[in-house]
Amino acid sequence: MRIVFAGTPEFAVPCLRAAAQRNEVVAVYTQPDRPAGRGRGLQSSPVKREALARGLPVLQPESLKTALSRDALRALKPDLLVVVAYGLILPRAILDIPRLGCWNVHASLLPRWRGAAPIQRAIEAGDAETGVCLMQMDAGLDTGAVLLSQRLAIGADETGGQLHDRLATLGAQTLADGLGLLRAGMRPVPQTQPDAGATYARKLDKAEARLDWTQPAEVLARKVRALNPWPMADALLAGERVRVHEAGAIERVRDAAPGVVLGAGRDGIDVACGRGALRIRVLQRDGGRAISAADFVNARGTGFVDAG
Incomplete structure (x- = not known):
């Protein structure tokens, strides 16, 4: 397969490693370098650092809404686009380019906690468990059909950071399982998300x-x-x-x-x-x-x- 990976923070790094295990990743999208630290110098994302360490081409567009962005992705001839905490909106025109569509790894048991901060909102709400969903992306906000999911109990004293790390590992395992099925010709069966139980995990402030x-x-x-x-x-x-x-x-x-x-x-x-x-x-x-x-x-x- 020809896989294009899109992600930005540390959470996405284990998934990039899982996708790149068989040298199938042909390019990596991540957000542009941003000022950080006391000196406000430009800092690259964790995904960019991992991609460069692996010798993978890196693209950092400000937006994916332009014709230039669409042409750049189309030129990569992707079979699959894997998106993990990328942070940019993918328009329908982008979603339609990969032959097998776009997969997203999301850190919740959908439809609960769609949105930007599902890990923290699950702890804040007192949820006993959470998990990871591998989802076929559509134009909505985390509304696509679920391909695979795995559950995880939340520890009584677990912090957002600790749960983040466990879910990042679980997300990579779930993605690897999905890619394994795809390679074997057994594409995961999409399961439409129910409307009942949908909640929104607003961004941390x-x-x-x-x-x-x-x-x-x-x-x-x-x-x-x-x-x-x-x-x-x-x-x-x-x-x-x-x-x-x-x-x-x-x-x-x-x-x-x-x-x-x-x-x-x-x-x-x-x-x-x-x-x-x-x-x-x-x-x-x-x-x-x-x-x-x-x-x-x-x-x-x-x-x-x-x-x-």
Whole structure:
């Protein structure tokens, strides 16, 4: 086969490796280099770095909506376009070019959590499981027929970053299974997604990182896990803004208004919530590194009055 791969972030790298195992990838699409870091220098995507290391041609168009973009893809004579977290919209004219269409690896059990942030939204919602779907792309947003899927239980303390890594591996395995069937002449049978159960996983935003103490503790604990490592939940403790790396819900030991610090010691910093309390175990001060709650308490003392 002649496979063209389109992807950008670290999540897509294992899938690129799976697609390239038999030297079938003829080109790799990824987003243009972007300014990053303190120096704001141009930085290439993880997929671009992997492609270049493999000696694969890399294309980085700003858009796929132009005739020039269509001509460039058509010139590659692709049998299949594999798309994994690419980040650009594929118009119908692009979807129609590959002989076998376009496949997408999506990190959820569709139709649940269509959209940009399915991993984090699954944790935030308290889902017990998630998974990966290999999908035949259509013009909709993650609405195409599912070719293959695999399920995965979400760990009780699993963070967004940890689940991301496990799903990236599972996604590569699922893609490899689909390609194996295709090579054997047994093209996976498309299963139309049901309308029932469809949900949308909106893109992560730094503005949602602030913890609202009026919410139940279990909701905040899931939020802390979901937003780790980015954008990371943040809160105010005794007037100081901190980033919360690790926390868990506990029973409230006494009545107190949401935001009041109930206790601070070796086990953590307990903050009253709308229901229950949140025990902060690992946190980060501005400009500092992540430290245990015990180290934070030792540095600040135990005289907290409230958490904002």
